[in-house]
Every structure is written in C-alpha cells, then in structure tokens.
C-alpha cells in the first residue's frame with residue numbers, strides 16, 4: 001500500500017502540494033488548524049484563503065516573472081491556478097481573484113478528491129516518522145514555531161522579516177558608484193570588491209534625510225506583532241532606516257551610511273560625506289541589497305527616496321523593503337535541494353515559511369514539494385528543476401543561491417535567472433531579455449515536466465537507506 005503524505009497547513013502551498021501528490025496517486029492527509037485555531041489575518045476556515053490583496057499580480061507570461069510562474073503552474077495542472085482562472089475578476093493585465101468563491105472552490109476540490117483527507121488539528125511537534133510537508137506559512141502557530149526553532153536553532157528561524165530593497169545590478173550607474181569593501185578587507189580580489197558604494201555629499205545627505213523623515217510609512221496591523229512567539233519586530237541592528245533617522249540626523253552617517261574606509265576612485269581627493277553600500281544578494285551576482293536599509297516606508301515613497309541616492313537614479317528594484325510578521329527558515333542552510341530539512345529528511349518545507357514571498361510563489365513551492373514528496377514515496381528521485389525556469393530559479397535561490405547571512409523572503413524576479421548570452425543589457429534591452437528568459441523557461445519547464453515522470457536513478461541517500 002502506498003505510504004501517506006501528511007501536509008501541515010492548507011494554505012496556498014499546502015493545498016497545491018496536496019493536489020499534486022494526490023493526483024500522482026499518493027494518499028494525503030492535510031492537517032489545517034483553522035477554524036479551530038485562528039490567526040490574526042485569516043477570517044474563515046477555508047483552505048487557500050487570501051489574507052490581504054486579491055491579486056496574483058501580473059499574468060503576462062512573456063515579460064513578467066510572476067506571469068511566467070502562472071504559466072508554469074498551469075502547465076503542471078496546478079489546482080491554485082486553475083481555480084484562480086475560474087474566479088478571475090477584470091483587472092487589466094493582472095490576475096485578480098474573487099477571493100471567497102476561490103477559497104471555497106479550492107476547499108471543495110480537495111475535499112472531493114478520493115485520496116485526500118482533511119483534519120482540523122494544530123500540529124505542535126515536529127513529526128519523527130513518515131512523509132511530511134510543513135506548509136504553515138508566515139503565521140505558523142506559536143507552538144509549532146517553537147518546535148521548529150528547537151530543531152533548527154533560534155537564529156535559523158525568524159518571526160519577522162526585515163527586508164532591505166534589492167536592486168538589479170545592471171541598473172546601478174557605475175560611473176558614479178564603485179566596488180570596494182570597507183578598508184579593502186578580504187583575502188581575494190572578489191572579497192576586496194564585494195560591495196558597491198554610492199557616495200553622497202553633505203547637501204545630498206541632508207536632502208535624503210529630509211525625504212526619509214517626510215516619507216509615508218506603513219503601520220503594523222492589529223495583532224501582527226503580538227502574534228509572534230517573540231513579539232519584538234525591531235531587534236538591534238535591524239531598525240528601519242527611517243526610525244534610525246528619527247533618532248538624530250547624524251545617526252545614519254554613523255551607522256549603515258558611514259563613509260569611513262572607502263575611497264571613491266571617480267574623485268579620490270573628495271571624501272564622501274556619507275556612503276550607501278550595496279551587497280551582493282545572490283551567487284549569480286545579478287542582485288544587490290542596500291545594506292541596512294530595511295524600511296516600513298510605503299512602496300511609492302521607497303522608489304522615490306532610494307532613487308535620490310547617487311548611482312541609483314535609474315535603479316530598477318527586484319523587490320522593495322518591508323518589515324512584517326513572517327515566520328521563515330534560513331532555508332539556504334537548513335534545506336537540501338529536494339526541500340527537505342537536512343537534520344530530519346522525513347520533513348519537507350513548502351510555501352512562505354521557506355523564504356519565498358507571495359501567494360503565487362508559495363503555491364509554486366507547494367507544487368514542487370508535492371511532486372518531490374510523491375516521487376520519493378514512489379521510490380523515485382526527481383531530477384532538479386532547471387534554474388532557467390521560474391520555479392527552478394526560486395527553489396535554487398532558497399536552497400543555496402541566496403546568501404544565507406542576509407537571507408530574507410524573496411519574490412520571483414528575473415534577477416534570479418541565469419543571465420542570457422548575447423542579449424543586450426540595461427533598460428533598453430529589457431524587452432528582448434525578458435522575452436528571452438520566458439522563452440527559455442517555457443522550453444525547459446516543458447522538457448522537465450515531460451521527463452520528470454520517468455523513473456530517475458535513485459541516488460538519494462535518504463531513500464536508499466529506507
């Protein structure tokens with residue numbers, strides 16, 4: 001008899017994982033704590049509830065990375081996309097969803113599936129045996145959060161994100177900025193030039209501080225901070241930049257914007273008054289985060305204020321900053337390439353708790369985890385998803401491509417994709433480049449789906465030991 005797959009959490013990721021595994025012939029039990037135990041954001045007992053906006057964002061699968069993710073999930077027979085399409089609302093190029101009928105239809109489809117059982121229990125311990133996927137999301141219950149932290153170490157599980165904006169490297173003006181680590185520290189040339197520096201004179205710094213102080217900010221929602229096992233969103237070294245600026249106009253110049261240990265090769269005789277540093281965010285070197293610039297400024301304000309930084313006037317942002325209640329693992333250190341917890345390979349993680357961000361990204365990670373688990377139960381190991389695809393780029397990022405020291409939740413974006421050869425860089429080449437990425441991804445995803453069903457050599461140690 002086929003072994004059962006247990007899935008904790010019936011949100012975007014858990015629902016899709018259950019569907020994929022059940023369709024592959026595996027019996028599934030979904031353990032969803034709602035409505036018995038609630039969260040501050042969910043309103044209903046339905047599975048796949050959209051807790052805030054009703055948008056799956058852009059549906060353009062030729063020019064947009066999230067649109068491409070939609071395409072890949074549709075090709076894989078995804079329940080979340082099929083149901084979203086059935087409950088689509090008019091929204092231009094975006095995929096907006098009629099949220100209550102959507103969640104009700106996902107719940108009904110899962111309840112009606114002959115291989116799926118749904119229980120309304122909260123799981124509070126890490127299971128030692130059996131096949132499990134934990135897809136408990138940004139609002140993982142406190143008891144389970146503590147059990148995960150006990151296994152991974154408290155520093156490897158965050159209860160809040162602290163996202164600094166991330167910039168596409170190719171949009172930084174290197175005739176203004178330069179590469180240098182503070183005091184040229186590092187053993188290798190790569191380490192000595194690990195940071196990109198943007199200089200400011202006094203007038204630019206003062207204008208920047210004014211703009212920070214005046215910018216519109218977002219607030220925590222009612223219950224957001226207090227729902228975490230550790231309800232302290234701002235810990236040392238992680239204050240929003242605008243809060244640092246409020247503490248004194250010079251605070252940033254003595255903090256993340258200090259100009260010491262750096263020489264601007266474009267003007268070696270002029271000492272910058274302040275310097276904004278950007279640090280490489282992925283192994284590909286296509287993304288850079290602005291160091292120490294976690295913020296609760298509204299998105300529109302962030303774009304305006306950050307483009308005041310010399311060298312970032314034309315910056316294109318892979319993601320903007322934020323601080324939210326968000327339980328997530330340090331996946332690059334904790335998960336293997338099959339999304340299993342290295343210390344307990346009977347447990348996979350999926351969804352937002354793995355450090356992706358958003359309904360669509362979470363469902364996509366559920367889709368993959370469901371397929372990986374189903375294959376494992378059938379005695380097979382699926383070939384890695386090509387990282388040229390949106391799903392492959394995301395899973396490669398969270399399971400190793402991202403810098404573990406600065407790991408924060410990530411939306412899908414073309415900066416995660418391996419660059420294309422022979423395609424024009426910069427803003428002008430963007431349209432052709434994006435089309436190149438999506439054409440390549442579609443071909444590779446189609447091949448992976450066609451080949452993934454075939455038995456692969458079982459090289460997986462966890463499986464051979466079983």
Ligand SMILES: Cc1cc2nc3c(=O)[nH]c(=O)nc-3n(C[C@H](O)[C@H](O)[C@H](O)COP(=O)(O)OP(=O)(O)OC[C@H]3O[C@@H](n4cnc5c(N)ncnc54)[C@H](O)[C@@H]3O)c2cc1C
Nearest residue numbers: 009011012013033052053123136137141351352358359362
């Ligand atoms: C306040 C808030 C607003 C957000 N707004 C947006 C937005 O506008 N757009 C967007 O794309 N994303 C938004 N997100 C992120 C969004 O939550 C995720 O993108 C998406 O829902 C994550 O899917 P998931 O399956 O990983 O988690 P969820 O959809 O949250 O599903 C996790 C499920 O696990 C259950 N659960 C938790 N702990 C346990 C346990 N111990 N035992 C059993 N069940 C458990 C929960 O009840 C929940 O149903 C928001 C998040 C929050 C917290």
